[in-house]
Amino acid sequence: MEHKSVIIIGGGMSGIKTAIDLFHGGVEDTLILEARSRLGGRILSKESPSNNGVVYDLGASWFHDGLKNPLFEKSKKLGNIDYYFDDGKSAFYSATEDGIVESWKFDAVVDEFYTYSALTYESDPDKQDMSIKDMWKEYSSQFNDRLNENQRKHAPAVIRMWTELWLGESWDQLSAKLSLERNSMHHLGRNIFIKSGYTKVLENELNELPKSYRKASIKLEAQVKKIDFSDPKRIKLQLSNGGKEYSCDYLVVTVPQTVLAITEKDDPQYIEWTPKVPTPISELIKDLKFSSLGKVVLEFDECFWPKDFDRFYALTTNFPKVDVNDNGCSETIIEAWDFPALFLNFQAIHNVPALVILTQRPLSGYIEELLQRGHSDKVWHIYKPILEKIAKNSQIPAPTNILCSPWNGEKYSRGSYGTSLVGAEDSAAIVEKFQQGFQNRIRFAGTETMGDTSSGCVHGAWYSGQREAKAILKSMSSGEKEVLAESR
Amino acid sequence: MEHKSVIIIGGGMSGIKTAIDLFHGGVEDTLILEARSRLGGRILSKESPSNNGVVYDLGASWFHDGLKNPLFEKSKKLGNIDYYFDDGKSAFYSATEDGIVESWKFDAVVDEFYTYSALTYESDPDKQDMSIKDMWKEYSSQFNDRLNENQRKHAPAVIRMWTELWLGESWDQLSAKLSLERNSMHHLGRNIFIKSGYTKVLENELNELPKSYRKASIKLEAQVKKIDFSDPKRIKLQLSNGGKEYSCDYLVVTVPQTVLAITEKDDPQYIEWTPKVPTPISELIKDLKFSSLGKVVLEFDECFWPKDFDRFYALTTNFPKVDVNDNGCSETIIEAWDFPALFLNFQAIHNVPALVILTQRPLSGYIEELLQRGHSDKVWHIYKPILEKIAKNSQIPAPTNILCSPWNGEKYSRGSYGTSLVGAEDSAAIVEKFQQGFQNRIRFAGTETMGDTSSGCVHGAWYSGQREAKAILKSMSSGEKEVLAESR
Numbered sequence: 001m002e003h004k005s006v007i008i009i010g011g012g013m014s015g016i017k018t019a020i021d022l023f024h025g026g027v028e029d030t031l032i033l034e035a036r037s038r039l040g041g042r043i044l045s046k047e048s049p050s051n052n053g054v055v056y057d058l059g060a061s062w063f064h065d066g067l068k069n070p071l072f073e074k075s076k077k078l079g080n081i082d083y084y085f086d087d088g089k090s091a092f093y094s095a096t097e098d099g100i101v102e103s104w105k106f107d108a109v110v111d112e113f114y115t116y117s118a119l120t121y122e123s124d125p126d127k128q129d130m131s132i133k134d135m136w137k138e139y140s141s142q143f144n145d146r147l148n149e150n151q152r153k154h155a156p157a158v159i160r161m162w163t164e165l166w167l168g169e170s171w172d173q174l175s176a177k178l179s180l181e182r183n184s185m186h187h188l189g190r191n192i193f194i195k196s197g198y199t200k201v202l203e204n205e206l207n208e209l210p211k212s213y214r215k216a217s218i219k220l221e222a223q224v225k226k227i228d229f230s231d232p233k234r235i236k237l238q239l240s241n242g243g244k245e246y247s248c249d250y251l252v253v254t255v256p257q258t259v260l261a262i263t264e265k266d267d268p269q270y271i272e273w274t275p276k277v278p279t280p281i282s283e284l285i286k287d288l289k290f291s292s293l294g295k296v297v298l299e300f301d302e303c304f305w306p307k308d309f310d311r312f313y314a315l316t317t318n319f320p321k322v323d324v325n326d327n328g329c330s331e332t333i334i335e336a337w338d339f340p341a342l343f344l345n346f347q348a349i350h351n352v353p354a355l356v357i358l359t360q361r362p363l364s365g366y367i368e369e370l371l372q373r374g375h376s377d378k379v380w381h382i383y384k385p386i387l388e389k390i391a392k393n394s395q396i397p398a399p400t401n402i403l404c405s406p407w408n409g410e411k412y413s414r415g416s417y418g419t420s421l422v423g424a425e426d427s428a429a430i431v432e433k434f435q436q437g438f439q440n441r442i443r444f445a446g447t448e449t450m451g452d453t454s455s456g457c458v459h460g461a462w463y464s465g466q467r468e469a470k471a472i473l474k475s476m477s478s479g480e481k482e483v484l485a486e487s488r
Numbered sequence: 489m490e491h492k493s494v495i496i497i498g499g500g501m502s503g504i505k506t507a508i509d510l511f512h513g514g515v516e517d518t519l520i521l522e523a524r525s526r527l528g529g530r531i532l533s534k535e536s537p538s539n540n541g542v543v544y545d546l547g548a549s550w551f552h553d554g555l556k557n558p559l560f561e562k563s564k565k566l567g568n569i570d571y572y573f574d575d576g577k578s579a580f581y582s583a584t585e586d587g588i589v590e591s592w593k594f595d596a597v598v599d600e601f602y603t604y605s606a607l608t609y610e611s612d613p614d615k616q617d618m619s620i621k622d623m624w625k626e627y628s629s630q631f632n633d634r635l636n637e638n639q640r641k642h643a644p645a646v647i648r649m650w651t652e653l654w655l656g657e658s659w660d661q662l663s664a665k666l667s668l669e670r671n672s673m674h675h676l677g678r679n680i681f682i683k684s685g686y687t688k689v690l691e692n693e694l695n696e697l698p699k700s701y702r703k704a705s706i707k708l709e710a711q712v713k714k715i716d717f718s719d720p721k722r723i724k725l726q727l728s729n730g731g732k733e734y735s736c737d738y739l740v741v742t743v744p745q746t747v748l749a750i751t752e753k754d755d756p757q758y759i760e761w762t763p764k765v766p767t768p769i770s771e772l773i774k775d776l777k778f779s780s781l782g783k784v785v786l787e788f789d790e791c792f793w794p795k796d797f798d799r800f801y802a803l804t805t806n807f808p809k810v811d812v813n814d815n816g817c818s819e820t821i822i823e824a825w826d827f828p829a830l831f832l833n834f835q836a837i838h839n840v841p842a843l844v845i846l847t848q849r850p851l852s853g854y855i856e857e858l859l860q861r862g863h864s865d866k867v868w869h870i871y872k873p874i875l876e877k878i879a880k881n882s883q884i885p886a887p888t889n890i891l892c893s894p895w896n897g898e899k900y901s902r903g904s905y906g907t908s909l910v911g912a913e914d915s916a917a918i919v920e921k922f923q924q925g926f927q928n929r930i931r932f933a934g935t936e937t938m939g940d941t942s943s944g945c946v947h948g949a950w951y952s953g954q955r956e957a958k959a960i961l962k963s964m965s966s967g968e969k970e971v972l973a974e975s976r
Contacts, residue, residue: 066634067604076633085634087596103591108575112677116555119676145564146554146573146678188607189600190634 003247006030006472007237009224010254012041013202013458014445017465018252019217020208025473028213031246033239035223035269035412039206041256042413043458045197048299049401051352055197056297058405059416064457067189071201071459078204082195084349090311093389094157095337101315106154109147113139113159117180127177131422132163135176157315161340164360167419168293173361178420178427187453193349198458205462227251228274229442240268250472254446254465257288258414269411281433287425288448290415292408294364296357296379299401303353305391310348314341314386333378336385339363343390357383361415365408372409376402417456418448431455435467440475443468491735494518494960495725497712498742500529501690501946502933505953506740507705508696513961516701519734521727523711523757523900527694529742530901531946533685536787537889539840543685544785546893547904552945555677559689559947566692570683572837578799581877582645583825589803594642597635601627601647605668615665619910620651623664645803649828652848655907656781661849666908666915675941681837686946693950715739716762717930728756738960742934742953745776746902757899769921775913776936778903780896782852784845784867787889791841793833793879800831802874821866824873827851831878845871849903853896860897864890905944906936919943923955928963931956 005027008015011034022030040059048054063072063083075081092101116139121127130138136156140147147155160171167174194201206214226238234247253260255271262270276282305312316337339360346354359367363382370378379402388394407416420427431451437443445468447460454460493515496503499522510518528547536542551560551571563569580589604627609615618626624644628635635643648659655662682689694702714726722735741748743759750758764770793800804825827848834842847855858866867890876882895904908915919939925931933956935948942948 067600067607067631085596087592089590089592102577104575104577108573108678112555115674115677119555146680148576186603189603190596192634 001245001247004029004031006250007246007248008032008252011039011218012254013461014465015254016205017462018445018469021466021469023209030217032218033222033224034220037221040199040202043198043202045199050299054350054352056356057198058295060198060458061193063192065188065453066192069459071462072192075201081200084193084195085190086193086310086349087190088310089308091309092313092315094315094317096317101154105150106158109151109155110158114180117176118182121177129175129177129423131172132174132176132179133172153317157317161313161315164340165342165358168291168360168416169419170361173421175420175422175424178424224271226272230274250441252443252445252468256413257285257448258290261285278438284430284433288418288430289421290417291419292361292364293416294359294405294407296359296367297403298355298399300353300397300399303347304393304396307347309345312343312390316340334366334382336382367404368408371404489733489735492517492519494738495734495736496520496740499527499706500742501949502953503742504693505950506933506957509954509957511697518705520706521710521712522708525709528687528690531686531690533687538787542838542840544844545686546783548686548946549681551680553676553941554680557947559950560680563689569688572681572683573678574681574798574837575678576798577796579797580801580803582803582805584805589642593638594646597639597643598646602668605664606670609665617663617665617911619660620662620664620667621660641805642803645805649801649803652828653830653846656779656904657849657907661909663908663910663912666912712759714760718762738929740931740933740956744901745773745936746778749773766926772918772921776906776918777909778905779907780849780852781904782847782893782895784847784855785891786843786887788841788885788887791835792881792884795835797833798836800878802829804828822854822870824870855892856896859892
């Protein structure tokens with residue numbers, strides 16, 4: 001049985017950063033086990049089928065926290081990452097209005113609503129959680145006399161758009177208590193769109209490990225099925241299909257919590273722990289849900305929409321009940337304007353006639369299924385009327401290619417990132433326990449283990465790897481056995 | 489010597505609210521001594537010379553904290569206050585651009601700048617304070633590579649406009665550390681413009697005191713010159729010009745801190761304390777400066793600007809060094825676009841052809857002096873080019889009337905409200921000491937004694953009166969003498 005000081009499960013940003021910092025801290029006998037046939041996890045850049053040199057990030061796309069993002073700083077120094085501040089010109093459109101919906105029609109009320117929700121739980125922390133949609137109902141009925149027609153119509157549509165396309169989940173599922181805390185939606189500075197593809201940023205990190213390490217110590221298609229920590233001296237792992245066994249002193253688990261939460265033994269991604277994962281982690285993990293922010297790429301032969309806008313926002317006003325199950329239910333026909341949408345204009349970003357549309361659950365799953373079944377016409381059906389309005393033209397051409405992100409159906413992620421649904425535990429408590437790990441030698445990394453604004457972002461994954469490498473190096477230098485004995 | 493349980497110095501909102509709550513708490517032998525010949529302090533409504541029924545508030549104008557403002561709630565119940573949410577359509581104008589400056593040209597950078605400043609002092613609380621202007625220099629040089637031409641030009645102009653016209657002071661004087669803390673510029677909900685004049689709101693409060701009280705126990709033109717608390721049994725007061733003497737058990741001082749801070753004995757507003765005001769209040773008070781937010785009213789025969797905009801914002805780009813002393817220096821000719829300006833459109837608010845312009849120090853003092861000397865042409869000289877741009881018309885008529893607020897030259901206020909200049913003590917520490925008062929029997933009220941978002945607002949004054957009445961009632965019911973003995 002091959003033995004390593006540290007084994008890292010997962011070759012996304014957090015696992016790779018853990019290995020880098022361990023390596024440069026003098027711990028070279030580590031191993032990264034990655035279940036997929038590629039590295040990167042929820043970083044997934046796809047080359048454009050028709051536009052040379054253009055990549056679409058179907059996962060992470062921005063450097064967030066632009067004032068304080070170590071990956072952005074590094075990218076600037078290396079000079080090999082193209083980026084773009086996509087916070088220039090933008091416009092809102094609504095099904096029921098011609099032309100642009102100007103932001104003065106709603107912005108004072110959108111701001112006040114966020115303040116109202118935050119104040120509500122600040123002044124009464126025991127008040128029952130409710131969805132953002134229900135919170136809007138509460139606010140708008142209590143303050144109906146101060147809202148004009150524009151505000152009643154557009155403010156909820158804008159709130160729905162921002163919360164759903166920031167958090168990746170339907171506003172009738174999202175926790176108002178946890179999602180709308182003050183500053184919770186504010187990052188530390190601007191967001192920076194990565195033109196080169198996020199995979200390039202990951203490659204920059206990988207280059208901090210020597211080639212020999214990368215060749216020998218990163219295993220793809222190496223899915224861990226069993227984790228046995230019953231032996232206080234070493235942790236044993238076994239890969240799937242009765243595969244290879246490994247042992248290690250320290251284990252860093254960067255597997256998404258959605259996968260850690262699997263309890264059905266027949267599930268191919270189920271991980272068998274011996275003994276069971278101790279409480280409170282085994283309990284808390286049930287509360288950490290992933291949303292499903294998705295992307296739909298529409299490529300065209302030519303640009304028929306305004307070229308100089310970074311973004312277009314589509315506001316929905318009818319809030320229909322759409323019957324879509326978790327995996328998308330193709331019996332339902334989704335119409336344009338059923339869901340809010342955010343269009344990234346690749347004509348402005350890359351000078352190519354393409355649009356990348358952000359989608360949310362349940363729409364993102366529905367679209368994934370449609371495209372798997374070859375129903376790209378039904379996807380175009382959703383976006384065509386919106387683009388006709390943006391282009392002020394009812395004779396627009398159909399797209400030449402439609403791509404979409406895989407996160408709903410992706411067995412190793414099962415969603416896009418952690419989010420707080422109505423009634424969830426405050427993620428701060430969950431994060432704290434994951435940061436502690438257990439027995440000192442079993443540790444957790446990954447962006448969802450961060451408790452600050454970096455949570456859910458790639459630099460959050462990076463920070464978590466940095467944190468775990470540091471903790472392990474400290475534990476090693478202070479005398480592993482004593483610490484282990486103490487923690488049991 | 490007339491004796492009262494409680495004497496309140498100052499008949500503004502805080503003093504009146506103190507008297508109301510004492511009265512309804514059973515303490516009826518109180519007295520309000522007001523130095524001016526009118527009540528209201530920094531509430532000052534003037535009737536329009538030409539538009540019947542229209543009033544201009546030269547002091548407080550809005551209900552702030554619209555989600556949580558007790559005076560707004562009361563006004564809605566009474567139904568006798570007209571109000572208007574003036575956060576609808578608005579537009580930015582710049583000296584160097586034709587037409588409206590759209591907000592996407594600067595807003596991402598303005599937001600990021602505020603975050604940058606707050607983060608700077610969060611991560612290094614010991615970093616030396618600097619002005620908002622210098623903080624912009626620091627930010628824009630550090631992040632020059634991410635700013636485009638629009639952002640470099642307009643973002644500092646917008647930052648200057650918002651901070652100066654919110655805080656009433658020049659951005660090269662304002663503390664970045666204390667003025668730009670996170671949430672410090674965010675009120676709890678929307679701001680509500682009072683159409684009826686704030687004096688009506690004050691009258692609603694006064695009506696909570698019986699007529700007999702108001703007639704007998706509110707003295708106008710009663711300027712307190714001497715406060716003698718050397719006798720532990722009673723506090724003695726004497727009015728100016730060797731005037732009447734009073735004694736009381738409790739004293740509530742609502743005099744603006746600018747007046748309390750006067751140390752020159754020859755100053756007509758100097759108050760002689762015997763013994764001296766103890767530290768730390770006597771020391772802290774030197775740090776509490778008042779800014780001077782002012783208003784200029786321009787009345788016209790007809791409206792020549794867009795009728796449906798609530799506000800116009802004038803951005804300045806040249807940042808000249810204007811040599812204006814504290815009282816305004818009429819040797820200097822101030823040009824249009826030397827200072828940012830905010831125009832409230834009374835055509836939208838009141839359907840009358842008038843504009844109310846917010847001004848800041850040093851401009852507000854300069855304009856006061858100009859109008860006192862009859863130079864209304866020089867005031868029009870400042871605003872005419874801006875209005876020509878807004879009206880898209882170089883043949884606009886001159887105003888028929890120009891009025892302005894009196895706060896710079898107003899001997900009993902000496903400014904508009906408390907603000908934090910570069911290097912000031914954190915006002916939280918100052919506020920805490922004022923809320924404690926001393927010897928239990930000498931207490932302070934007034935909006936600057938509030939430490940939350942109500943500070944500087946009328947409802948803050950109201951809260952402070954509520955607080956002091958409650959404290960005195962509690963002290964009385966718990967046995968005054970014991971408490972006094974204990975506090976010495």
